[in-house]
Amino acid sequence: MTLPWKRGSGGPAGHQPVSEENAEFWASLARRVGQGDADAEAEIARRFELRIRLMASVCLHGSDAAADVTQDTLLALLQALRAGALRQPEKLPAFVVGIARNIINHHFREAARGIEVGGDPPGPGSAHVPADSGIDAERGRLVRGALTRLKRLDRRILLLTLVDGLTPREIAPVVGLSPEVVRTRKSRAIRMLRRDIAERDTNPTAAPHR
Amino acid sequence: MDCEWNARDDIFERYVRNALEPAEQEAFQEHFFTCAACFDKVRTYHALRAELPAARIDAPAPPVRLAAWRWEVAPAAAILVLAVAVVFWSVRAPFRGTTPAAPAEESREAPGAPSAIAVPPAAVDLSALARFDPPVYIPLSLRGPGGAGEEKFQAAMQRYAGADYAGAISGLRAASTLEPDAPHYVFFLAICELLTGRVDSAAAGLRRTIALGDSPYLEEGHFYLAKACLQQGDIPAARSELQRTIERRGRLEAAARSLLVEVDALSDRRDGPRDR
Numbered sequence: 001m002t003l004p005w006k007r008g009s010g011g012p013a014g015h016q017p018v019s020e021e022n023a024e025f026w027a028s029l030a031r032r033v034g035q036g037d038a039d040a041e042a043e044i045a046r047r048f049e050l051r052i053r054l055m056a057s058v059c060l061h062g063s064d065a066a067a068d069v070t071q072d073t074l075l076a077l078l079q080a081l082r083a084g085a086l087r088q089p090e091k092l093p094a095f096v097v098g099i100a101r102n103i104i105n106h107h108f109r110e111a112a113r114g115i116e117v118g119g120d121p122p123g124p125g126s127a128h129v130p131a132d133s134g135i136d137a138e139r140g141r142l143v144r145g146a147l148t149r150l151k152r153l154d155r156r157i158l159l160l161t162l163v164d165g166l167t168p169r170e171i172a173p174v175v176g177l178s179p180e181v182v183r184t185r186k187s188r189a190i191r192m193l194r195r196d197i198a199e200r201d202t203n204p205t206a207a208p209h210r
Numbered sequence: 211m212d213c214e215w216n217a218r219d220d221i222f223e224r225y226v227r228n229a230l231e232p233a234e235q236e237a238f239q240e241h242f243f244t245c246a247a248c249f250d251k252v253r254t255y256h257a258l259r260a261e262l263p264a265a266r267i268d269a270p271a272p273p274v275r276l277a278a279w280r281w282e283v284a285p286a287a288a289i290l291v292l293a294v295a296v297v298f299w300s301v302r303a304p305f306r307g308t309t310p311a312a313p314a315e316e317s318r319e320a321p322g323a324p325s326a327i328a329v330p331p332a333a334v335d336l337s338a339l340a341r342f343d344p345p346v347y348i349p350l351s352l353r354g355p356g357g358a359g360e361e362k363f364q365a366a367m368q369r370y371a372g373a374d375y376a377g378a379i380s381g382l383r384a385a386s387t388l389e390p391d392a393p394h395y396v397f398f399l400a401i402c403e404l405l406t407g408r409v410d411s412a413a414a415g416l417r418r419t420i421a422l423g424d425s426p427y428l429e430e431g432h433f434y435l436a437k438a439c440l441q442q443g444d445i446p447a448a449r450s451e452l453q454r455t456i457e458r459r460g461r462l463e464a465a466a467r468s469l470l471v472e473v474d475a476l477s478d479r480r481d482g483p484r485d486r
Contacts, residue, residue, distance in 0.1 A: 155262070
């Protein structure tokens with residue numbers, strides 16, 4: 001089975017390649033799947049499912065199709081590993097990203113073809129703000145709670161930043177503050193929010209791995 | 211923490227808005243697929259983006275500090291208003307001719323052809339009547355600087371031109387936030403919302419376009435609001451908006467007449483003929 005994926009062209013400064021220790025871990029995991037180890041397949045799903053869903057949700061602007069993309073990616077990944085199609089098993093995470101990217105691109109091509117032939121517009125979930133915060137329900141609940149403990153003005157600054165895509169300079173006249181104050185308030189709000197979540201999170205991120 | 215990405219909040223902000231450059235996005239995705247700290251932060255930012263719109267409801271009105279700035283910006287504001295007025299009136303005619311595409315219904319009949327109006331399609335349903343071709347946007351070359359939201363508007367409309375309506379919403383919303391009374395920002399935001407199934411929000415945006423008064427988008431506002439009402443299943447409201455489109459005697463009059471006949475025919479099939 002050949003999967004049409006290609007490696008990315010490399011990232012900007014700050015990109016950290018998988019370490020040697022991690023490389024061995026990934027290579028072992030990929031080999032175990034190739035040998036038909038069901039536990040290894042479950043481990044793959046546990047480590048990557050939410051990552052793929054978040055990636056798909058971002059790339060598809062919150063479309064409900066993110067769930068289908070996730071399933072298709074995991075299926076294609078396991079089939080490829082079972083067939084021994086991964087030539088550099090130590091680069092398993094990049095392989096997963098590549099498959100997900102191809103499936104997302106395929107989704108875009110299909111959607112474009114649907115519009116060309118007069119198909120229906122995308123469904124209700126395809127607005128740019130994820131309609132289904134249930135993609136990561138647990139984190140959604142924690143964030144919802146943490147937001148209620150932020151000041152209204154800070155919530156508004158975060159809203160204008162993350163949803164409306166405004167810069168501090170653009171937000172400043174909207175909220176009647178200087179850009180520097182907006183920037184400071186935004187950073188402080190994010191810090192407080194993350195601290196709040198960390199204190200209340202009884203089930204920290206699955207697959208802590210570096 | 212030994213991760214160089216994790217300290218860069220702007221990366222996470224832009225990632226969840228799908229606004230990173232492709233190479234940067236690719237590299238970041240590969241990174242957070244292995245980095246627990248960055249994955250955790252992506253989760254938080256993604257959830258924030260999903261949950262924040264609900265927080266918009268109780269957001270307070272922005273504090274106004276007129277006294278601090280009004281005299282500094284008054285001359286610039288006056289020039290801007292004058293420039294916008296000149297540009298508005300000088301481009302009005304070409305804009306009306308190029309921006310909104312002829313809706314699909316327009317091709318079904320020649321304007322004022324009663325025989326075509328008298329025979330509605332047999333198998334048409336409400337969802338078919340609610341469907342429409344996205345209005346075509348042709349960028350204008352304006353002299354002088356645009357408004358505060360113009361850059362975001364233009365970037366969003368590039369996505370719109372590529373049929374990425376969902377992706378255009380963020381930029382259009384930003385432009386509308388910066389200039390809430392710019393009818394083209396409000397109109398195309400509403401159109402994108404309508405195309406991506408956010409019908410209630412789209413209807414509100416189209417009503418706002420209409421409420422902004424005489425603009426190149428007034429006729430289109432009524433017409434596409436009728437489409438939104440049809441998507442909502444509100445036939446009386448759709449009829450009312452189509453009547454208003456017709457009353458304007460503009461480019462969409464024939465399309466509105468045709469659609470109105472089809473809406474009435476559908477309504478008759480559902481509820482039986484009635485006096486109108």
